[in-house]
Amino acid sequence: MRKIRVGVNGYGVIGKRVADAVFLQPDMELVGVADIATDWRIQSAANRLPLFASTPDAQAAMAAAGLRPLGTLDELLERSDIIIDTTPKHVAAGNLERYRTAGVKAVFQGGESHATTGHSFVAQANYESALGRDTTRVVSCNTTSIVRVLGALDGAGLLRRARGVLIRRATDPWESHLGGIMNTMVPEPTIPSHQGPDAQTVLPGLDLVTIAAKGAHTQTHNHYWTLQLTREASRDEVLDALRAAPRIAFIRMSDGLVALNSTIELMRDLGRPRGDMWEVAVWEDLVTVQGDEAFLTYQVYNEAIVVPETIDAIRALTGTAPDAATSMKITDDTLGMRSDFLRPAESPR
Template identity: 90%
Template structure:
């Protein structure tokens, strides 16, 4: 099998997870990762992965630190068919012309604007429109969850409009010593918050409004949705629509999964790498239907949810798989994704 050569620029929270996922794919080869760090973040994988320096200064610093980089970012780009750019917000957009000049395809993350690539991506929603493109942008963790859940109801013909409240984590856990908030909650300064309009870049027909606030915790986001349906429906119909969709898994308070931290602990007990949860975790026993309204809440693991979408974006841009179902089947199988964490029900 001819494998697509993939380079990862940025070896942080998302980049390291993308790199590990690429190594699990039968149709992809990880040719290297680039970064500017010289500390534990890159030193911990220097003997396992080919590392490259994102800048000339970084190359010199890596050499002094004894990390022996294989080359520079430009050399990584030359070796790659496609680059996954997971560098910090706004840095990635500055790399776009470099990739275009080199004739290399590129996948960006949700920190960049839709205008950067002119295309935003969630595999189940718009894989076909990404086929063969030079660039796309995998939307943010919260936006990915919105498209998955509301898209499931839309596909079932049940969604009329949705209004959501998002309680966001303050910062990534490994950066909690640098900032974050304590004993307070910080509202986002505008309504709608940015996640709703962002979801509409993927599914333009969605009628939704999002309101968000930042909470004093570091692990995962929590969403609450009030959804008006196209008609009165039963709870079983709503559950069936969610269960039929990919990358949504059910959790239950009756199983003791009563809070965000308990779900993360479950992921560790299941042996997930880094305790990651790639699925949207919907509390099944809290799904409530009253006539043509649905009320539900779910959990979003911000560090991991976009990883399968990024893998599928690689296949879409390089035409490794002809459609979303084909690509997602490979991705979900290699990662071991589930529809229910406490049963034998697999994707």
């Protein structure tokens, strides 16, 4: 069977991770990455990836910088079955008609609105509704985590409503020198914050409200949830629902993983590429249940969590995997996803 020919437009924080993930998939071929930059980010990719220029001006600039682009974005589209647009927020929406004209399917990221594609995607929640579509939008890092965790409890029949507080990182680590937040915290100016309504584009039945603020750090987000359950439940029931869900992994303060930075260091010690964490890291020993209320906190690695969802979206749009379970198994096996970062899967937790 011919491999899916995948192009990536935008070689930034998400784009470079998606490109590397495509390389690992047995049913996909990376035909090229496109960008407008000529600095170290593109230079580091030029000798190992097929490089294209997103615009004619960028093609000239790349050539002047000693790079050798194989062509422009139009030529990348000619070689691709599907394009993954990881260009900056709001830029991608302007590319939609270009992709349609080229007859290429397209996956967008959470920086664009739901209205851009009319479909928002998290693999475990609504893979089947994306089958055969021309476009979809993988929701943002925070929204992905909400759908995974709250969707697991909702699917187990345990969740009535959810109220959450999100402490967001201020900026991506590589550009922290450009500004950001120091010695303060900045509340998002509306309640609910945008992540709650965004999650409802994937799981419309969720009753949730989110409140968010940006903190003075650059690595990962941190969520705190107060959950009204459908009935009185035990802590083990809540934990079992989370254990049964894909792409959730437990961490524990009792193991010394007491803060966001400790989990980041663990990812490096586990040999994860770029220290990435594709899973939602739930603090197992902080999950608390009191009657029909549950309380939990977890960590979201904003640079990596949407990568497996993007890979699954490729299979959904091209129809090469019939259901979520089939696609997610391939993706999770190739990436080395885990349900617990320190204990073997066969050991009792």
